[in-house]
Amino acid sequence: MKNALSSLWQALFGHPVSAFGSVSFLLLISLAIAPAKNYFSEWRHYQKQYLSLIRGRGDAVTLQRHFHDGIQQIWFPGLGVVDRCTTCHAGLKEPSLADANLPQPFRRHPAIPHTLDQFGCVMCHRGQGPATTVEQAHSSTEAWEQPILPARYVQSSCGQCHRAPLTGTPQLNLGRNLLGRYGCVHCHTIKLPDGSAIQPTDDPPSLEHIADKTTREWIYAWLKDPQAYAVTATMPNFKLSDADARDISAFLIASSTPIPGDTAPASPAGKDQKTPDPAAGASLYGESFCASCHAVQNAAGNVVGGDVGPELTRIGTKVKPEWLRAWLRNPRIYDAGTAMPHYRFTDPQLTLLTTFLGNKTDSDLLANVHLDAATPEQIAHGKLLVTEYGCASCHEVSGIKKPDNFAPELTRIGSKPLTQIIFLPGMTHALPDYIAAKIRQPRSFGAALKMPQFNLAPAQIDALTTALLALTDRAHDLPLAQTVPAKPPSNYEPAGKAGELMADMACFTCHAINGRGGDMAPDLTWEGSSVQRQWLQAFLKNPGTLRPALIRRMPRFNLSDDDAKELTDYIMTVYQTPAFDRDSMPASGYPPNQVEQGRQLFYSKYACQGCHIVDTKVDKGYIGPTLTQVGSRLNAAWIYHWLKDPQIMRPGTIEPNRNMNDEDARALTAFLMTQKGSSKQEAKK
């Protein structure tokens, strides 16, 4: 053995003297390893490439002056940022390197509202900032879990600090909206840094009185496949077996209690009534602007209409006619908090609408549903299932309490450690992929999981993933001073009799007042300063067309004279802007030359006819409201101040600020106040 070793030694190094030489040489080489590694490091390679790239350019001198040799570092101790990305990404700040054909990592960063010197790189892009190799910086390693965030989710990073919707982050805004709209937050609590929680916006119906409204067969079909009834339904599919759907429907019907007055005989006038004209029903549906909130799928398969209320394509197969009639008469008896207005329809109108909607049926839906009478065992099993699936997280169910924290809390889901995640075989081991897969197909992670299958488009899944990825530890632990909080939600309530009326007509479904309400119709916060009392009272009684191009308009609520007066008084008294005095300008009596000057300004200098109509014979623009009767509709001082700065009077209006001088604004006001319309025209309409 020893001989063998020494012969090997001899063979390798020869004579001891030459062995000393070779070993010294080896030592030298091993000493050189460290500097060589440094010299041949990846980042030096990129820096050399960058230098040779800029050498031939016209602006080489400028670029070279900006370039710094060696490892670069952005360091913000307060934010915990140590980023060395700019070592290789050398051209991030160079405007002339914006060309999309330049190879990465040398391209300029696209224009965004923040600069590198504010937040560094990994705040938004994730990855490992201090790393100096591409692999370690971009990928997840054993010591670093957060790889680079794919570009499709990058808006999530904006959401770490910005709580309110931003113009530049439509995907994040959509995702946050969907968290409420699809009711994710009924089951998953999401707390915000300020201590509040994201609130659902979907308003799932109470099931306590469901037997009044629909049949057990429909419930069964709906539970089996909600989208077969309505393609736009947000109710997810629980993939229930036939027996489970049978038992749940049995329990829901059995536990339902009737409400007095929420059903009405289909045709109270007696037998002498003939079948109502379907065309009249359709036109009443149109005149009442039901389509502003409710959609219907047309023959071509397109869903047309609003998404505030449920889709009505097959409503006749769902609801009982006597319930529908009572609902249309006054929806607040069945559901006090519904977004549906109380229309005050007359009996013949109710018959028309009930028949029209009742005819929207689909015989295929319930064709194969045959349920025998429920047994007590089935009902008991149904109750168990309703508890197990957490139905009461969203719906009110008789006899079952709303469970607390039914599903895992998602408050910090954007920083969930990968070690806590069980990935599916073949999945990329990264948090965004996990979240997206969970939303796309929750049950693929285990058939016994309770989370149902939601019907979401790929873009919606990406948006939801983006919104969830924004919920990071950093988002929670940042000092509040460094975040941009959202406006706190308004819980404004109008007072008194008028307040009750406004709740009854569900004004806030479409209009916003003092920060509360929808954005379908104009903000009414300062409506009292804007309009004339007479016009408002008449409009409430019978709303006319103000904006011809809009398909969504104010419906007629058939208000009594007293109610219209009550509302008018309230609006004229309370909804007043402090910015000006309503009576500071007269309603009439402007000198003719000023009116004429206003007319010329209207048609030439400001070309208002592009968007507004004053003379129906010549003007065609129909973006803004028609102004033929603006002199009897709006207050003069409002018009004047509106012309001076529309954005201040109603934030978000699309009318541009024209930077008008006082004289022009006064002349235009004078001209507009003479547009009183003619009684003949009104009669024609």
Add this chain to the structure above:
Amino acid sequence: MKRYLRTLFLVSLAVVSAKCARKAGPASALKPTAFGAALVESSGGKQIGATGTVLAQPLVVQVNDEQGAAVTGALVEFSGPAGVSFDPASGLTDSSGQLSTNVALGSISGRYQLTARTSTKTQKPVELRIVEIALGYQEQVGFQFDSKYCSRCHDPESTPERVSNYDNLETKPHPFTEGDTLNKMSDADLNAIISHGGPALNKSALMPPYGYTLNKTEIEALISYIRLISDPPYHASGMVYAQK
């Protein structure tokens, strides 16, 4: 011992080759059952999306035979520049001769030229080119302002939600895709007409000024959007840097 080692080696070789084979698997697994002669776009082209995100509508292409009838079971493969992903990247056409794919654009804003490929019976490739546009942050902000303030007049097409005012205007505005006209205008010209209205460039007063409504950054964002969607594409004039 040797035999044991050899078996181990063989087994590991088999495992490795099986793994490799599985990697290459899906692409070759799809066998076309029919061949077409032409490839046409059904829907989903010329969409505008955000960088990195999935386009709102799927891209649908159709394979037709010589007579123009739909071909079922033809293999279609999609490809695009770096960063673009397709789900699925290839597939067989359905009973109506169509294949639908969800497209996610790359992380750089710009126009993406995508290619759909199928082959005829004689293995002659048939290609269809589709353009999709990805908006970066700035262009996306511009797009929002376009939809709020501009498109009602500048877009002649009406949608159910927005009736176009184009036909009502005496002087017709230029649609923002009208590259032949807009590409000739400099950024400064566009800035002037947006900030100060049509009369700033001796054009119609029907174009109102937006300089008191939008700020400088917002107008720049709008211009970057107009430049990106222009057809034919806009190439910035000015200094051209020689490249090696």
